[in-house]
Amino acid sequence: MTGSIASRIALDDQGALEEAYRAYGPAVRAYLRHFLPREEVDDVLQIVFLEVWRSRSRIDPARPFEAWLFGIARKRAIDQLRRSSHEIVSVETVRELVGPDGEDFADRVAWSAELRGGLSKLPAEQREAIELSYFSGLTQAEIADRVGSPIGTIKARMARGMHRLTDLLVAEGEAT
Amino acid sequence: MTDHGSVEHESPDLVGLLTGELPRDQTLAAARHLEGCAKCAHELADIVVAHAALRSSSRVSGLLEEDEEDVETAAQHDGDRMTALLPPLSPLDTTTPEAGPHPETDRSGGATRRQRARLLAVAAILVLLVVGSVIAISAGSGRGGPTPVASAALQPIEAPTSASGSVSVFADGATRSLTVETHQLPQPAPQRFYEVWLLDPTTRKMLPMGVLSPSGGGNYSVSAGIMAGYSAVDVSLQSNDGDPAHSETSVLRAQL
Numbered sequence: 319m320t321g322s323i324a325s326r327i328a329l330d331d332q333g334a335l336e337e338a339y340r341a342y343g344p345a346v347r348a349y350l351r352h353f354l355p356r357e358e359v360d361d362v363l364q365i366v367f368l369e370v371w372r373s374r375s376r377i378d379p380a381r382p383f384e385a386w387l388f389g390i391a392r393k394r395a396i397d398q399l400r401r402s403s404h405e406i407v408s409v410e411t412v413r414e415l416v417g418p419d420g421e422d423f424a425d426r427v428a429w430s431a432e433l434r435g436g437l438s439k440l441p442a443e444q445r446e447a448i449e450l451s452y453f454s455g456l457t458q459a460e461i462a463d464r465v466g467s468p469i470g471t472i473k474a475r476m477a478r479g480m481h482r483l484t485d486l487l488v489a490e491g492e493a494t
Numbered sequence: 495m496t497d498h499g500s501v502e503h504e505s506p507d508l509v510g511l512l513t514g515e516l517p518r519d520q521t522l523a524a525a526r527h528l529e530g531c532a533k534c535a536h537e538l539a540d541i542v543v544a545h546a547a548l549r550s551s552s553r554v555s556g557l558l559e560e561d562e563e564d565v566e567t568a569a570q571h572d573g574d575r576m577t578a579l580l581p582p583l584s585p586l587d588t589t590t591p592e593a594g595p596h597p598e599t600d601r602s603g604g605a606t607r608r609q610r611a612r613l614l615a616v617a618a619i620l621v622l623l624v625v626g627s628v629i630a631i632s633a634g635s636g637r638g639g640p641t642p643v644a645s646a647a648l649q650p651i652e653a654p655t656s657a658s659g660s661v662s663v664f665a666d667g668a669t670r671s672l673t674v675e676t677h678q679l680p681q682p683a684p685q686r687f688y689e690v691w692l693l694d695p696t697t698r699k700m701l702p703m704g705v706l707s708p709s710g711g712g713n714y715s716v717s718a719g720i721m722a723g724y725s726a727v728d729v730s731l732q733s734n735d736g737d738p739a740h741s742e743t744s745v746l747r748a749q750l
Binding site: 348349351352361364365368369372373375376377378381386389390393397398400401426427429430432433434436448451452453457458473476477479480481483484487488 | 507508509510513515537540541542543544545547548549550551552553554555557558694696697698699700701702703704705716717719720723734736737738739
């Protein structure tokens with residue numbers, strides 16, 4: 319999926335840029351919001367995707383698109399922090415943004431975005447069970463109560479969903 | 495380790511094992527079972543990548559989480575601002591495909607509006623690129639065209655001192671179009687090229703505008719709001735190595 323988005327952007331496909339924005343815009347926005355004041359996020363978000371488009375001839379199909387995208391977001395966030403007149407930038411922010419720690423954090427956000435893309439391909443019931451488990455912290459019994467299904471059904475949905483998700487992530491990794 | 499094949503056996507709850515939901519005795523029993531059951535061990539390996547990705551993602555999501563009110567306010571702010579930035583939209587009807595279905599758009603009308611606002615923002619970028627380029631080309635080729643709102647000579651930095659050029663900025667509503675012309679720049683080595691950047695010399699913030707054509711010129715466009723943050727134009731020599739960052743080798747620069 320993401321490989322094809324990247325390759326289509328590289329081939330001047332404007333629809334692929336829209337697709338990338340729709341798929342990754344919220345995650346990039348959340349990433350930028352982690353470091354920048356809200357009023358600055360929108361401009362930097364636009365700049366990130368503008369740079370994706372302008373740099374499309376340099377997209378490397380051998381590298382995950384998400385990592386490339388969040389690498390750009392990280393650099394533009396650093397630019398923005400340098401440029402703006404924040405008198406105080408926390409040590410934690412600097413650590414999470416600059417240097418190897420910052421690259422690692424951007425990679426983790428990129429992987430998270432890739433995962434979200436995989437989740438979106440699962441059947442809704444499997445996706446719901448997995449999201450309630452991992453992102454809402456519910457046990458399988460609590461999920462069963464929440465959605466009104468037998469616990470055996472929830473276990474089966476989660477197991478199938480996890481198998482499918484692994485397949486998608488491995489296929490994505492092998493494609494790049 | 496054995497494969498049970500047709501022998502019936504009771505599989506442990508592998509998802510529950512990974513998510514830490516099994517009590518101590520079941521966890522230990524599952525571990526013993528996995529030592530002797532190739533089928534279950536293989537199944538566990540099959541889902542462990544998803545588990546690791548989900549755990550990593552949930553940690554990242556926790557770090558990036560905004561409170562709901564903040565998100566809603568920001569989204570509204572986002573939509574209003576981006577809509578206000580839109581140029582005339584008629585070209586979008588023929589150049590922008592309909593947005594496909596997306597899980598978030600099915601949940602609420604608000605999400606749909608936000609998605610639309612963001613899509614429109616991307617469309618705005620695309621329209622700015624296309625319309626801006628047309629305007630800049632027209633401005634550059636026609637006599638009696640629009641008068642530039644700013645222009646400056648490109649001065650050599652590391653290029654031979656004989657190299658030169660000029661930058662002209664044209665305004666059309668919320669769009670700023672740049673026309674760059676260079677003269678006597680050395681032919682770049684194979685796998686190298688020249689790239690044009692907007693630059694804020696004070697903060698060193700840079701925005702890539704695009705590759706300089708082999709003929710030494712180029713037309714670029716950007717919104718007025720973004721342009722306002724920059725006061726110089728830089729031409730760099732880049733390597734075709736996939737790194738989108740500035741190479742730090744500037745050859746020409748103009749202060750607008």
